[in-house]
Amino acid sequence: xxxxxxxxxxxxxxxxxxxLAAQKELGDIVILDIPELENPAKGxxxxxxxxxxxxxxxxxxxxxxxxxxIAGADVVIITAGKPRQAGMTREDLMAVNLGIIKxxxxxxxxxxxxxxxxxxxxxxDAMVYAFWKLTGFPKHQVIGMAGTLDTARxxxxxxxxxxxxxxxxxxxxxxGHGPDMVPLPRLTxxxxxxxxxxxxxEQIDKLATRTREAGTEIVKLFGKGSAFFSPAWSAIIIxxxxxxxKRRVLPCAALCEGEYGxxxxxxxxxxxxxxxxxxxxxxxxxxxxxKAMLQKTVGVVQKTVEETKL
Ligand code: APR
Numbered sequence: 001x002x003x004x005x006x007x008x009x010x011x012x013x014x015x016x017x018x019x020l021a022a023q024k025e026l027g028d029i030v031i032l033d034i035p036e037l038e039n040p041a042k043g044x045x046x047x048x049x050x051x052x053x054x055x056x057x058x059x060x061x062x063x064x065x066x067x068x069x070i071a072g073a074d075v076v077i078i079t080a081g082k083p084r085q086a087g088m089t090r091e092d093l094m095a096v097n098l099g100i101i102k103x104x105x106x107x108x109x110x111x112x113x114x115x116x117x118x119x120x121x122x123x124x125d126a127m128v129y130a131f132w133k134l135t136g137f138p139k140h141q142v143i144g145m146a147g148t149l150d151t152a153r154x155x156x157x158x159x160x161x162x163x164x165x166x167x168x169x170x171x172x173x174x175x176g177h178g179p180d181m182v183p184l185p186r187l188t189x190x191x192x193x194x195x196x197x198x199x200x201x202e203q204i205d206k207l208a209t210r211t212r213e214a215g216t217e218i219v220k221l222f223g224k225g226s227a228f229f230s231p232a233w234s235a236i237i238i239x240x241x242x243x244x245x246k247r248r249v250l251p252c253a254a255l256c257e258g259e260y261g262x263x264x265x266x267x268x269x270x271x272x273x274x275x276x277x278x279x280x281x282x283x284x285x286x287x288x289x290x291k292a293m294l295q296k297t298v299g300v301v302q303k304t305v306e307e308t309k310l
Pocket of ligand 1: 008010012013037097100103104226228
């Protein structure tokens with residue numbers, strides 16, 4: 001029997017998620033949106049079914065506004081919520097998106113209590129915490145997609161700056177999904193060559209700043225709405241690693257219980273994602289400077305989480 005992937009929110013990111021999940025043949029796909037947008041969700045699903053002969057995939061793709069249709073889902077990816085508009089911070093979305101996450105958490109808890117849940121909705125670190133708190137799901141079953149995206153952006157910018165293949169750039173970004181995130185140049189390599197040996201400090205600082213502001217750079221260009229291709233791919237590789245037990249080590253927002261000196265918060269850290277979900281957090285020995293930067297981002301996340309009052 002095929003796996004089942006439920007996409008809560010069928011907007012910009014949701015529709016790309018559906019396309020990628022279909023192309024990768026991850027399983028059958030349900031796109032769930034609010035009742036007013038049930039028909040567009042059905043339309044997107046039908047459009048993707050009609051793409052299948054050229055896309056060469058077998059999957060049943062449906063649209064709905066009824067949570068009963070996500071019953072038994074193996075993976076739930078949540079993008080329900082408002083995106084940023086130009087001039088907004090992710091935190092400006094808190095009130096409206098928290099209300100939405102409360103509804104979604106109830107629907108998922110009732111209908112897909114065993115699913116691996118990947119949260120994309122912003123402000124990410126607070127929304128993943130709220131979802132975990134509201135569902136009471138075990139920590140290995142709840143993952144925030146942010147570090148995966150932040151790291152993709154970091155790798156892309158390094159490759160663009162140095163004129164090298166992005167496939168050869170490895171690295172990681174820690175912390176919250178905001179301007180205080182912590183790219184780690186010290187641990188970034190290009191085909192095994194340390195970044196710090198082939199780029200100047202000035203170049204590296206510029207790349208780190210661009211990574212921290214990458215989401216905002218796109219919001220400014222769009223004017224309306226936020227990034228959707230790269231967030232979708234980032235969530236899909238987490239889902240794929242789980243469904244196929246690929247055991248990838250991906251930077252994700254995971255519940256830290258002592259790791260990195262953090263307790264009870266979801267923070268972007270390197271995680272092993274396999275058949276049991278978020279199986280393990282890898283701890284890196286950080287320098288004092290990196291520790292100070294991490295502490296700062298953790299403080300920001302803590303403040304946002306407190307605003308949820310959960
Ligand atoms: N249940 C299900 N779907 C909902 C609900 C709800 N309670 N509330 C809103 N939605 C749907 C909207 O109707 C819309 O179709 O979520 C979808 C969101 O899509 P977009 O507005 O296009 O936003 P998108 O760009 O996909 O971003 C979604 O991810 O990266 C974050 O900041 C971004 O919070 C935003 C989220």
